[in-house]
Amino acid sequence: MIGAGITGPVLPPFLDLGGTAVFALSGALMAARLNQTFVTCAFFALLTGVGGGSVRDALLGTPAFWLRDFWVAPVILGVALVAWFTPRKWWEGSWLEWADALGLALFSALGVAKALAFDVAPLAAIILGIVTGCVGGIIRDVIAGVPSILMRPELYVTAAALSASLCAGLILLGITQAIAMAVAAAAGFALRGAAMVWQIELPAYAREVSD
Numbered sequence: 001m002i003g004a005g006i007t008g009p010v011l012p013p014f015l016d017l018g019g020t021a022v023f024a025l026s027g028a029l030m031a032a033r034l035n036q037t038f039v040t041c042a043f044f045a046l047l048t049g050v051g052g053g054s055v056r057d058a059l060l061g062t063p064a065f066w067l068r069d070f071w072v073a074p075v076i077l078g079v080a081l082v083a084w085f086t087p088r089k090w091w092e093g094s095w096l097e098w099a100d101a102l103g104l105a106l107f108s109a110l111g112v113a114k115a116l117a118f119d120v121a122p123l124a125a126i127i128l129g130i131v132t133g134c135v136g137g138i139i140r141d142v143i144a145g146v147p148s149i150l151m152r153p154e155l156y157v158t159a160a161a162l163s164a165s166l167c168a169g170l171i172l173l174g175i176t177q178a179i180a181m182a183v184a185a186a187a188g189f190a191l192r193g194a195a196m197v198w199q200i201e202l203p204a205y206a207r208e209v210s211d
Contacts (some may be wrong), residue, residue, distance in 0.1 A: 024049030129164030163188025
């Protein structure tokens with residue numbers, strides 16, 4: 001359970017498991033689209049589901065959250081089984097992108113909340129929230145051999161930054177932790193969704209070099 005054994009509020013375990021599940025689904029769907037075996041599907045689900053949180057916990061100097069939570073591994077395996085045994089047509093379209101967007105928003109908020117519970121400075125906590133939200137998807141893309149979302153101009157890290165910053169700000173203002181995370185995750189998901197629907201992109205570096 002995130003937040004166990006530390007001072008401060010304990011993060012809701014159902015949110016932790018929910019974020020893990022949707023990120024694991026995005027990893028499992030990626031493997032399914034690439035026509036991989038079930039072992040690869042489960043491995044993608046694991047790496048995507050716990051990658052960001054594991055990096056965050058390593059930086060915080062605490063055991064990775066999923067090592068002490070009985071339910072994380074079964075949830076990831078269950079998600080992989082669902083993705084593997086359901087008809088591919090169920091997952092056609094943009095399901096992968098939307099699952100990734102939801103996981104991004106949830107984990108960015110969760111990462112900030114845990115970092116603040118460890119008395120991390122606000123700006124550093126926001127950075128850890130962004131790491132929590134983004135790293136799992138980056139690992140998934142690198143292993144799959146597809147262009148990482150970081151190499152595309154569409155809003156992705158920006159959405160994670162919005163979720164992380166808003167969550168930190170609300171918590172520091174004294175808003176209830178659960179409400180802060182819910183509002184922040186909704187805002188990050190909305191921005192990421194808008195970017196996907198309307199192709200909102202950040203401007204790319206285009207400085208011309210004179211002769």
